[in-house]
Amino acid sequence: MIRVLLAEDMHMIRAALTALLRLESDIEVVAEVTRGDEIVPEALRTRPDVAVVDIDLPVVDGITAAAELRGRLPACRILVLTAMGQPGHVRRALAAGIEAFLVKDAPGDRLADAIRRTHHGLRVLDPELVASAMDYGASPLTPRETTVLKEAARGSSAEEIAERLHLSPGTVRNYLTSAITKTGARNKIDAIRVAQDAGWL
Numbered sequence: 001m002i003r004v005l006l007a008e009d010m011h012m013i014r015a016a017l018t019a020l021l022r023l024e025s026d027i028e029v030v031a032e033v034t035r036g037d038e039i040v041p042e043a044l045r046t047r048p049d050v051a052v053v054d055i056d057l058p059v060v061d062g063i064t065a066a067a068e069l070r071g072r073l074p075a076c077r078i079l080v081l082t083a084m085g086q087p088g089h090v091r092r093a094l095a096a097g098i099e100a101f102l103v104k105d106a107p108g109d110r111l112a113d114a115i116r117r118t119h120h121g122l123r124v125l126d127p128e129l130v131a132s133a134m135d136y137g138a139s140p141l142t143p144r145e146t147t148v149l150k151e152a153a154r155g156s157s158a159e160e161i162a163e164r165l166h167l168s169p170g171t172v173r174n175y176l177t178s179a180i181t182k183t184g185a186r187n188k189i190d191a192i193r194v195a196q197d198a199g200w201l
Contacts, residue, residue: 002119005031005048007039007065008081009057017052017111023174024112036060043073050119052102052111054081055089055199063089067096079118089199091138100124139200142184150201153192 004021004126006029008014021027031046033039034055043051051069055062066078072188080093084200090101100118103126114124141149151161158176162169176188187190195201 001029002031002050002115003046003048004028004115005033005039005043005046005051005076007033007036007051007053007057007062009034009054011125016147020108020111021115027112027115034058036062039065040069040072043069043076047073050075050077050079050115052079052115055093061091062095063098064114066093066098070097073139077118077121079114079124094198101126139195139198141179141195141200145175145179145182146195146201148172149179149195152176153196153201 004027006014006017006021008017011034014034018029018032021029026091030048032041034040034057037059039051039057039062041051051066053062057065058169062080066080069076069078070140077100078098079102080089080098081102081104082089082093093101100122101124102114106114117124139146147165148161151164156164158169158172161167162172165172176191179195180186180188180191183194184189185194192201
């Protein structure tokens with residue numbers, strides 16, 4: 001029996017994936033989480049064979065959580081769910097050593113097959129997805145610019161970001177200006193869109 005942890009914050013999608021996997025005689029969903037920071041503690045508690053992780057999770061993104069999980073529970077294989085339009089996410093995941101990806105709009109029967117292949121240590125890679133990730137390039141943003149832009153994407157003002165990150169509002173504005181320039185964007189909103197589409201946030 002392949003024990004699976006499912007990390008997906010959209011309740012209907014998670015319920016559908018769980019229902020789909022329950023039809024498989026050799027797969028058991030042993031844990032479900034909705035936030036990235038819940039993945040490692042729940043995996044350490046339930047000891048899954050495979051963690052199926054959505055990238056866009058609240059609190060901690062799926063790639064960051066998956067990288068931590070690899071370090072804390074190396075026996076657990078990781079299958080990342082991603083959208084075809086976010087090649088930057090795949091590039092980040094590859095850099096973190098994650099070698100199994102499933103595109104979110106893949107046919108339903110592909111999930112169980114991908115879990116089995118991941119469990120056996122095989123790569124699950126969509127050639128088009130990996131090619132587009134390699135073509136897109138790495139993020140030009142520094143870690144601090146990325147953090148500030150993420151906070152801005154949540155709707156926080158420069159003053160709120162400054163307070164949260166213990167910076168001055170002027171420094172926050174400088175980081176935002178730099179991020180706008182590096183992404184080739186017209187303004188802050190455009191920079192957020194560009195960075196999200198590329199998978200840099």
